[in-house]
Amino acid sequence: MIDLNAIRKAFPVTESWVYMNHAAVAPISRSVQRAMQEQLRDVASNGIVNSDRWNTIYARTRKAAARLIGARASEIAFVKNTTEGILTVANGLRWRAGDNVVISERGFPANVYPWWNLKSKRVETRMVSEVDGRIPIEMLFDAVDGRTRIVSISSVEFASGYRHNLHAIGEFCQANGILFFVDAIQSLGALRLDVKECEIDFLSADAHKWLLGPEGAGIFYCSKKAMKRIQLTQLGWASVINPGDYLDYDPTPLPDAQRFESGTLNTVGIYGLKACLDLIHKVGIDVIESRVLMLTDRLADGLKEKGYVVVSSRREGEKSGIVSFGRSDMDADMIFQILQERNIVSAARAGYCRLSPHFYNTEAEVTVVLEALP
Numbered sequence: 455m456i457d458l459n460a461i462r463k464a465f466p467v468t469e470s471w472v473y474m475n476h477a478a479v480a481p482i483s484r485s486v487q488r489a490m491q492e493q494l495r496d497v498a499s500n501g502i503v504n505s506d507r508w509n510t511i512y513a514r515t516r517k518a519a520a521r522l523i524g525a526r527a528s529e530i531a532f533v534k535n536t537t538e539g540i541l542t543v544a545n546g547l548r549w550r551a552g553d554n555v556v557i558s559e560r561g562f563p564a565n566v567y568p569w570w571n572l573k574s575k576r577v578e579t580r581m582v583s584e585v586d587g588r589i590p591i592e593m594l595f596d597a598v599d600g601r602t603r604i605v606s607i608s609s610v611e612f613a614s615g616y617r618h619n620l621h622a623i624g625e626f627c628q629a630n631g632i633l634f635f636v637d638a639i640q641s642l643g644a645l646r647l648d649v650k651e652c653e654i655d656f657l658s659a660d661a662h663k664w665l666l667g668p669e670g671a672g673i674f675y676c677s678k679k680a681m682k683r684i685q686l687t688q689l690g691w692a693s694v695i696n697p698g699d700y701l702d703y704d705p706t707p708l709p710d711a712q713r714f715e716s717g718t719l720n721t722v723g724i725y726g727l728k729a730c731l732d733l734i735h736k737v738g739i740d741v742i743e744s745r746v747l748m749l750t751d752r753l754a755d756g757l758k759e760k761g762y763v764v765v766s767s768r769r770e771g772e773k774s775g776i777v778s779f780g781r782s783d784m785d786a787d788m789i790f791q792i793l794q795e796r797n798i799v800s801a802a803r804a805g806y807c808r809l810s811p812h813f814y815n816t817e818a819e820v821t822v823v824l825e826a827l828p
Contacts, residue, residue, distance in 0.1 A: 456737055461814050464733075472798040472819045477612060477640060477776050477810035480666045482726065489729035490668065493722045508721050515724050518731035519673045522739065523638075523657065524648035528710035529681075531674045532719055532727075536639045537564040539658025539674035540606070542714055543635055544568035546684035547603060551576035556597045556605045559583045560804065562612045565637045569606065577603075587614040587765040588772065595626055604633040609647060610640035613804035615750075615766035615776025617645070624653030633680060639663050639672075643730070644746045644775045644812065646739050655680035661723075664775065664812065667730035671723030676711045690716025737813065745813040746775045749820055753777045753809055756824040765806055778806040789827070796826045 462468045467481035493511075496504055516527040533539050544555075545568070555569045559581040569579045580597045582589055589611070598605065605627055610617050620636060627634040635656040641647060643664035649657055657675040661667025676684065686707055691697055693713045695706045707713040734742065750773060754764045757779045765778040780786060786802035793800045793807075801808045809823065 456741060456813075458814065458816065461737070462816075465814055468814070470797065472796075472815075472822055474809045474811045474815065474819075474823065475799040475801050476644070476664055476666075476812045477615075477808060478801050479662050479669065480664065480812065482668060483666060483730070483733060485733060486667055486726045486729040489725045490722050493725040497721075511721075511725055511728055512719065515728040515731065518728060518735060520675075522642070522647075522731060522734065523675060524650045525675050526678070528712075529675055529677060531676065531711040531714040532724060533658065533660075533672045533674045533714075534670050534720060534723075535564075535672055536637055536658045536660045537568070539656065539672070540565060540568045540635065540637065542674060542676075542687075543604070543606075543633075543656050543684060544572060545687045547633075548683075548685060549575045549577050549603070552578075553601050553603045554578040554580050554599070556580045556582065556594065556602055558589050558594075558607060558611060560611065560613055561608055562637070562639075564639075565606055565608055584611075584614065584616075587778075588616050588767050589618070591619055591622060594623065598626075598630065598632065602630075602632050604635055606635040606637070608637040608640055609642070610645070610774040610776060612640055612776070613778060613806070613808070615774045615778055615808075615810075617641070617767075617772050617774040619771060620647065620652040620654065627655075628653045633683065640776065641774065643734050643739075643742070645743050649675055649677070655683075661727045661730055665727070665730050665734065666812065668723050668726040671720050671727040673727075674711070674714060676714065678710075681711070681713075686713060688716045692717050692719075742813040746811065747773060749811045749815055749817070750775060750777050750809075752817060752820045753811070753823065754779075756820065757827075760824065760827060762827070775812070776808060776810045778803065778808045780806045784828075792828070793823065793826055796822075798823055798826055 464483045467473045516530045519530050520527045582594050633655045636654050638659040642659040660672035662669040762779045786807045789807040790802045
């Protein structure tokens with residue numbers, strides 16, 4: 455059991471808001487704030503003197519991130535956002551004219567534009583349609599053919615909240631010699647995910663949503679097996695085997711995922727990233743997932759009872775931390791405004807209102823949300 459009262463005290467946002475917008479930008483905890491302030495104070499007072507300490511934090515953060523997704527620390531690189539990880543793969547694969555990539559039709563633009571941009575290389579982007587808030591897995595598989603090089607899917611769709619069966623997709627890709635990329639920003643920190651179990655080749659996620667961390671700091675996972683398939687399109691001074699020997703110019707890339715870190719890292723962001731990962735591990739991802747799904751079940755049931763249409767799938771294995779809903783006589787902006795006036799933070803997305811509670815939200819707050827809606 456978790457001490458929910460103690461955890462809520464660690465989140466100042468709970469003093470002013472019923473915050474249910476973690477699918478957009480999450481509030482940070484006091485521990486994340488302290489960790490980042492500590493690093494800023496250090497630089498203000500000492501400059502580079504304690505840089506060995508920064509390197510220790512980098513290493514510990516890689517281990518914490520790897521532990522969360524079932525990877526090795528050597529397979530983790532730091533990125534500034536989810537998009538950077540997707541671009542690394544989209545631009546690093548050795549494409550041939552006529553190749554294709556399969557994505558979802560209503561995915562977040564971060565997982566659309568990098569693939570569309572390959573049109574100049576005569577690479578086709580195939581977009582699988584959404585049907586009643588779901589992307590049927592058979593339709594995803596039907597889009598694949600002998601020239602499909604990669605399937606790139608969000609673990610959870612940002613608009614509908616549909617949770618993909620990553621294990622089944624990974625198994626399919628593995629059997630057909632296709633690379634598998636997962637944009638995990640809408641699940642990492644809320645739902646369990648194991649890259650080895652799901653046979654994921656690449657994963658990217660920023661910290662500022664379900665990980666409850668800062669913006670501008672994220673992780674990119676590249677499996678050891680898939681690393682040889684990616685060309686370095688940005689070879690920087692930090693990508694090579696001897697980055698500290700500034701005048702010994704040897705362009706040999708590092709043997710692990712750190713080769714994708716081309717230069718100086720966002721140290722203050724990584725301090726915050728470590729702190730939010732530590733919190734996730736302390737509570738436990740299984741506990742967090744259980745609470746998140748319980749809260750969204752309550753929201754979905756209550757919304758349906760009040761006459762709202764819930765777009766988000768509530769089938770086992772398909773539900774997530776996102777509940778998107780609407781009503782024919784009210785637009786999403788109107789619902790958003792009604793909630794905002796009652797200090798409830800939601801979002802308007804794709805014609806629907808979207809609620810996305812995290813584990814520190816309470817059943818009582820769900821009731822407050824439902825009572826606020828006409």
